[in-house]
Each structure stands twice: as structure tokens, then as C-alpha cells.
Amino acid sequence: MANRRPQVAPTAGRRESIDPLERAIRPPANESPEERERRLRAEEEARRISHTIDRMLREDDKERRRKKVVKILLLGQSESGKSTTLKQFQLLHTPAAFHAERLAWRFVIYLNLVRSIRRILEAIAPEPDTNGLDELDDIDSNETATIVIIGNGRFSSSIPGYENYCRRLAPLFELEQRLMRQLTDPEEPDELEATHLPSSSSSHQHRHPPKAEGYGSFTPMHRAPAVSMSDPTRSPPRITIPPGMSSSPTSPVATSPGAEPTVSTRKNWRKAFALGRNQSPKNAHSGELHGWWEDPHDPVHVLNRCAPTMSELWRDPRVRQRLAEKRIRLEESSGFYLDEIDRVTAKMYFPKDEDVLRARLKTNGVIEHVFSLPKNNEYRGVEWRIYDVGGAQSQRHAWAPYFEDVNAIIFLAPISAFDQTLAEDPTVNRLEDSLMLWTSVVSNKLLAQVNIILFLNKCDLLKRKLESGVRLSHHMISYKDRPNDYESIANYFRRKFGWVHHSYTPNKARECYVHFTSVTDTMRTHVIITNVRDIILTGNLKSSSLM
Ligand SMILES: Nc1nc2c(ncn2[C@@H]2O[C@H](COP(=O)(O)OP(=O)(O)OP(=O)(O)O)[C@@H](O)[C@H]2O)c(=O)[nH]1
Ligand SMILES: [Mg+2]
Numbered sequence: 001m002a003n004r005r006p007q008v009a010p011t012a013g014r015r016e017s018i019d020p021l022e023r024a025i026r027p028p029a030n031e032s033p034e035e036r037e038r039r040l041r042a043e044e045e046a047r048r049i050s051h052t053i054d055r056m057l058r059e060d061d062k063e064r065r066r067k068k069v070v071k072i073l074l075l076g077q078s079e080s081g082k083s084t085t086l087k088q089f090q091l092l093h094t095p096a097a098f099h100a101e102r103l104a105w106r107f108v109i110y111l112n113l114v115r116s117i118r119r120i121l122e123a124i125a126p127e128p129d130t131n132g133l134d135e136l137d138d139i140d141s142n143e144t145a146t147i148v149i150i151g152n153g154r155f156s157s158s159i160p161g162y163e164n165y166c167r168r169l170a171p172l173f174e175l176e177q178r179l180m181r182q183l184t185d186p187e188e189p190d191e192l193e194a195t196h197l198p199s200s201s202s203s204h205q206h207r208h209p210p211k212a213e214g215y216g217s218f219t220p221m222h223r224a225p226a227v228s229m230s231d232p233t234r235s236p237p238r239i240t241i242p243p244g245m246s247s248s249p250t251s252p253v254a255t256s257p258g259a260e261p262t263v264s265t266r267k268n269w270r271k272a273f274a275l276g277r278n279q280s281p282k283n284a285h286s287g288e289l290h291g292w293w294e295d296p297h298d299p300v301h302v303l304n305r306c307a308p309t310m311s312e313l314w315r316d317p318r319v320r321q322r323l324a325e326k327r328i329r330l331e332e333s334s335g336f337y338l339d340e341i342d343r344v345t346a347k348m349y350f351p352k353d354e355d356v357l358r359a360r361l362k363t364n365g366v367i368e369h370v371f372s373l374p375k376n377n378e379y380r381g382v383e384w385r386i387y388d389v390g391g392a393q394s395q396r397h398a399w400a401p402y403f404e405d406v407n408a409i410i411f412l413a414p415i416s417a418f419d420q421t422l423a424e425d426p427t428v429n430r431l432e433d434s435l436m437l438w439t440s441v442v443s444n445k446l447l448a449q450v451n452i453i454l455f456l457n458k459c460d461l462l463k464r465k466l467e468s469g470v471r472l473s474h475h476m477i478s479y480k481d482r483p484n485d486y487e488s489i490a491n492y493f494r495r496k497f498g499w500v501h502h503s504y505t506p507n508k509a510r511e512c513y514v515h516f517t518s519v520t521d522t523m524r525t526h527v528i529i530t531n532v533r534d535i536i537l538t539g540n541l542k543s544s545s546l547m
Contacts, residue, residue: 069383070536073402075441076412077433078391078423079333081457081519083363085410086388088525091353093371093384102351107179108359109351110299113337113344114176116330117169117310124159124322159318168309175302293347300347307345314338332416332461333360357520363390366398382537392424403444408451408536411441412519415493416461419475431476438497442512443504452501453513453532456493460518462486490516 027039074082090098292298313319323330330338336358337344344355351359367388372381387402389395417430442452463486466472472489473479482488494514501512513535519525 068381069385070408071402071406072384072386072536073399073406073409074386074388074412075399075409075437076391076455076457077414077430077437078362078395079360079417080391080412080414080434081455081517082388082391082412083361083367084357084519085412085455085525085529086367086369086386087357088519088522088529089371089384089386090369091357091522092526092529093373098353098356102353102356105351105356105359106349107183107299108361109337109344109355110303111176111179111183112358112360113303113310113341114172114179116333116335116338117172117313118176119328119330119333120313120319120323121162121166121169123326123328124162124165124319126159126162159316159322161316165309165313169306169313171302172306172310175299179299300345300349303345304347307341310338310345311341314341327419329465331464332420353522354520357522362392363388364395365390366402393422394424403446403450406447406450408453408532409441409447410453410455410532411438412455412457412517413438413493413497414458414461415456415490416458416465418472419465419470429475435496435500439500439504442501443506445506448505448507448510451513451536452510453515453535454497454501455515455517455519455528456490456497457517457519459486459490459516460521462490 027036031039074085076082087098293300329335337355340355343349369386369388371384371386373384387406389399389402413434414430417434420430422428422430422433438454441447466484466486466489471484472492473481473484479489479492482492494516498512498514505512513532515528515532517525517528
């Protein structure tokens, strides 16, 4: 075999015994005392810097090894407040990213407002004369944005000026179609796309759930064990389902098939809205875009022109009366902006944090949000992954794969919804559905070691609903003649959900942490989130030696 070692050329004369580097850094032979002192000082400084770098590298290495992941899953029915809770996590931990997205939410807010106007027009539409029903079969109920005026006196109890309102507000529904088209990616299957603002670099979306061998599909909620307050063997409490509030099939404003528009978004839906297409200059101080109001195609112009009619409609006492008669409470859905029409439709409208928290965009699929705590926090080094799932019935099959390795579940139950039905199934009472879901989650053996935190949510709406005279016992017979005040009812729900956990949990040692929440309330929710974070870290993580 050939010898591959490099051949060293023999040096002429004396053999060099010092290696070249040593020779290069050797002090000069004729060094003066001052030069020597300078050199020694420089060497000392170099040594100090080298030690500092070594120490930093060692700490960095330790930090990387210490880095652990905490996974939190947000569960609950559709509109329970999961995405709003996720927004609060973002606002608390990555406020810069949250603020950077505010402008894109403007379009969702516009859609929400237009949707509320549509619901009002549906509600005040003349009721059909049953004799004319046959002729109405021609109306395409899938048409989402066309206003179909059907006159000829076939309707009764019309609100005066109804047709006039429809005509003046018609541009809004063209705008609605346009915004929906921009939000929807025609190449993406609707069910797989998350209808949520894609977040900053710290977050990303999962189109496909992670594989979780052996998990199978999540227990169908309606086959959950029976629920009862006092006796586990008894059947679930009877909850009367109020008549559906869906609009009349003969409504002059033709509606989409669902109770709310299902809007799918592109991966980067800010791009879909082409912010900056109009070459809007950036603000020199904040770096934020401004000047969109100078773009004649910006949706704000249509809204701005329709604003006086929208306000007139919303303030019309006959309209309010009709909404009350039909038990339509727009504040429970996207009605929040109706009280703020002038502000929201102003040409230079810039959404506030609160506006973004109120913006409703249904989640399809699962959203993952990742963040770390700041360096000065005692729990730094832990990476947090929060998963926000779609809560509609058709979305729940996607939950189970995320049960693997989850450290905590935050379950949201909107307790104000005791008199409402599911948008996707008007035969199912929302509270009953929440209880069924809760039972399925707490009884799940795969989740036996997982921390469970219950948010009894929408307490602000519950208070308002009770103050307006709605009685729980009319919708939940088991409540009987107990007091109808907020304290009594909130505590009743706490006991009920608590009892379900106590009765069905496979892990009797597990504590269930319950919070009364209104997750649109930033200050209170941030206190609760911090508290939840500590519970997860001190309880769960200690036991799994993550700390
Ligand atoms: N007033 C009030 N509104 C709330 C509260 N929690 C959520 N909302 C509003 O209810 C609507 C629905 O909330 P989301 O967070 O989108 O509901 P979700 O659970 O993510 O629903 P899906 O994505 O369909 O599963 C939004 O407009 C929220 O602003 C609350 O505590 N009080
Ligand atoms: Mg959501």
C-alpha cells in the first residue's frame, strides 16, 4: 500500500524546532520595557475576553439542554372563545407581533360588521304569507350576497322603510362577497384551512395533524356518559331547546347556508388583502402602513358611505323591537361593532386591541402558536406551544392526534349560551353540547395525567343576559326555582362542571382548576393566563422533571 503521508521537504541547514505559530507570536527580541508592559496588558485582556466567551458558550449549551416544551391545547365548542384566548396569549407574550397584525384584522372587522347588518335585515324582513310560499321556492338559499326584493304585498308585518334600507345598504353585500373571495383560497380545501390570521414567525399552522399511533378518533361527543348533578346513574339534565333563531327561508336577504359565513383564508391572508398594493407609505415613526384611505378600491369607502344608513338602521326603535321579539342578541356574535359604527367605518380607522379581540373568524383546522418567556422570567428556557382547534362538530375529529404529549388542556365552556343552539345543528343546545364535550374530555383515559383548566367563559354576556330578564330555569328545567342572579347561576355551573370532572375522571388525584372568565377582558385574562402558566409549570412540570 502506498504511503500517503505528506513528504516533508528537508530544511536546509539547522532543523526548525519551533512551530510557525509560536514563532509568529513570540515577543520581539529587542522589546523595550514599555512595549513589554503594553503587550502583557493586551494579553491579559485577550485572556479575559476568551474566558467570557467560554462561559457564555457553556451557559448557552446548558440553556439549550434545559429547553423544554410545554404543550397546551385549547378545546371547546365553536364560538366558545378559544381563538380569543390564543389572541390574549399572543398579546401578553408577543405584543409586537400582535400589533403588527392589527391592520390585517381590519378586513375581518369589516366583514363582522357587514354580517351584523345582514342579520338585522334578515330579522326585519317581512314575514311570508304562507299562501305565497310555493312561489318562493325559486329563491336560491345558497346565494350569499344578493338582496332579493320580493314585493307584491305577499308579506305581512314589514318594517316601514325596509326595502329602502335594503337598497341603500346593497353595496355592503357586494363588498362582503369581495372580502370573502379575497379571504378564500380557491385552491385550498375549505376544511383544512385555518380561518385565522396567520401569525408572525413565532407561529405556524398545521394543515395535517401529527400522527398519534393508537389514538384513533376522538369519542363522539354525543355518546358521552350521561350527566347529572346528584346521581351518576341518572340521565343527563333535561335542557329545553328554544326555537331556532335562523332566518326565515323567505327572507328577502338571501343567506348563506350556515349561521355565519365560513371564510377560509390563505396561508398568508394579509397578502390576500394586498396591503400596500396601493403603495401606501409607511409611517416614519411606527413603521406601520398608512394612507390606505387614499386607495379608491379600499373597502373603507363603501363602509364609510353606508355608515349613516347603518347607524339609522341600528338605532331604529322598530328594528330594536323586532330583534327583541325574535330574541336576536347581536352582542353575542359579531354585533360589538354596531355600537361603534362611526369609529369603525372612519377612513383612517386603525383597529384597537379590543377590536381585534372581538373580531370573529371561525377556525378551520388547528393553529399552533409558539412562544418563549422573556429572559428575565424565572421560567425562561421553556418553549410554549399552544394549539387552537376548530370547535364546530365537523372539526372535532382533528383533536385526538393533539392529545399526545399535551401538558394541559384549557377547556372553554361559554356559560352564557344556555338559551342558544349550535350554529351547525340548531337541534343541539349549546350548554348541553359543552357538558357533553367536557364529559368526553375529562373521562378520556389518554388524558388522565393531563392538567385540566376550565374557563367558564362569557361571564360578561351571562350577566347581561340575566339582567335583561332571561331565566335559566326556562331553558334548564333541573335548575328549578333557584335564584336567577349571576352569583347563584355561575356557582351552579361551577358545581355542575366540577361534579362531572369528579365523577368521570380516571385520575382521582387530578385537580380541576376552574376560572370564571370573559376572555375579551384583557386585564383579567392576563392575570388568569399568568396564573394558569404557573399552575402548569409548578404542578405538572415538576412532576415530569422538566424544571
Ligand atoms: N363578550 C364576550 N365575547 C366573547 C368572549 N369570548 C369570546 N367572545 C367572542 O365570541 C366570538 C367567538 O370567539 P372565538 O374565540 O372566535 O371562538 P372559537 O372557540 O375560537 O370558535 P371556533 O373557531 O369556531 O372553534 C368572538 O367574536 C369573540 O370576540 C367573552 O368572554 N365575552
Ligand atoms: Mg377559533
